[in-house]
Amino acid sequence: MTADGLYPLILASASPRRRELLEQIGLRFTVQSVDVDETPREHEAPDLYVLRMAREKALACQRLPGNTDSLVLGADTSVVLDGVIMGKPHSRDDARAMLQRLSGHQHEVMTGVALAGLTAVRERVVTTRVVFRRLAENEIDAYLDTGEPYDKAGGYGIQGLGGIFVTSLVGSYSAVVGLPLDATADLLAQVDQPVWQWWASGDE
Numbered sequence: 001m002t003a004d005g006l007y008p009l010i011l012a013s014a015s016p017r018r019r020e021l022l023e024q025i026g027l028r029f030t031v032q033s034v035d036v037d038e039t040p041r042e043h044e045a046p047d048l049y050v051l052r053m054a055r056e057k058a059l060a061c062q063r064l065p066g067n068t069d070s071l072v073l074g075a076d077t078s079v080v081l082d083g084v085i086m087g088k089p090h091s092r093d094d095a096r097a098m099l100q101r102l103s104g105h106q107h108e109v110m111t112g113v114a115l116a117g118l119t120a121v122r123e124r125v126v127t128t129r130v131v132f133r134r135l136a137e138n139e140i141d142a143y144l145d146t147g148e149p150y151d152k153a154g155g156y157g158i159q160g161l162g163g164i165f166v167t168s169l170v171g172s173y174s175a176v177v178g179l180p181l182d183a184t185a186d187l188l189a190q191v192d193q194p195v196w197q198w199w200a201s202g203d204e
């Protein structure tokens with residue numbers, strides 16, 4: 001623990017969006033991504049799946065040498081349509097099929113977030129309902145050409161060009177982008193590391 005009572009914090013993620021969101025709320029942290037097997041288990045419920053992924057990312061990172069005395073944050077985002085989990089598209093055809101399925105329908109975005117503390121892992125899942133307007137085929141093709149879909153669950157980014165597909169949203173915008181800020185703050189408060197303490201102790 002540092003003199004100001006804060007533990008070192010590591011974000012276990014390769015997602016630039018998650019890094020930007022954590023920076024947005026004034027936390028100081030390092031980033032160390034880990035590879036975990038992201039295959040859902042047979043009949044695994046989507047909310048339990050994103051929680052398990054978030055937990056596995058956080059714990060795999062905390063187990064790395066030098067990290068055992070750090071708090072580690074992991075997260076996982078999936079798009080869920082009619083109970084079926086959509087991860088990141090594997091190909092252009094896969095991304096096209098996802099966008100065609102989302103077109104004109106409502107889906108859920110589920111983000112699990114896990115904070116591995118020194119003695120326990122705390123976790124939360126945040127579900128957001130998103131409605132897409134109907135997408136034209138040539139619009140989907142043009143979107144695929146931009147390259148934006150490929151590193152994003154469901155094949156779109158609400159914070160990017162994909163923002164034009166979204167008619168409405170009920171829930172947490174930051175959770176759709178990859179990290180629910182309220183739940184993250186809540187988890188940090190639970191381990192006596194409230195976010196505002198970073199504001200007070202920082203020089204930024």
Ligand SMILES: Cc1cn([C@H]2C[C@H](O)[C@@H](COP(=O)(O)OP(=O)(O)OP(=O)(O)O)O2)c(=O)[nH]c1=O
Pocket residue numbers: 012013014015017018033034057075076077078079088109151152153154156157158159176177178
């Ligand atoms: C729905 C949606 C997802 N996404 C992103 C958030 C996540 O980065 C990604 C889902 O994949 P994840 O497996 O949750 O995360 P990741 O592979 O990008 O990073 P890491 O596992 O190392 O933490 O989709 C958006 O950026 N915008 C959106 O609107």
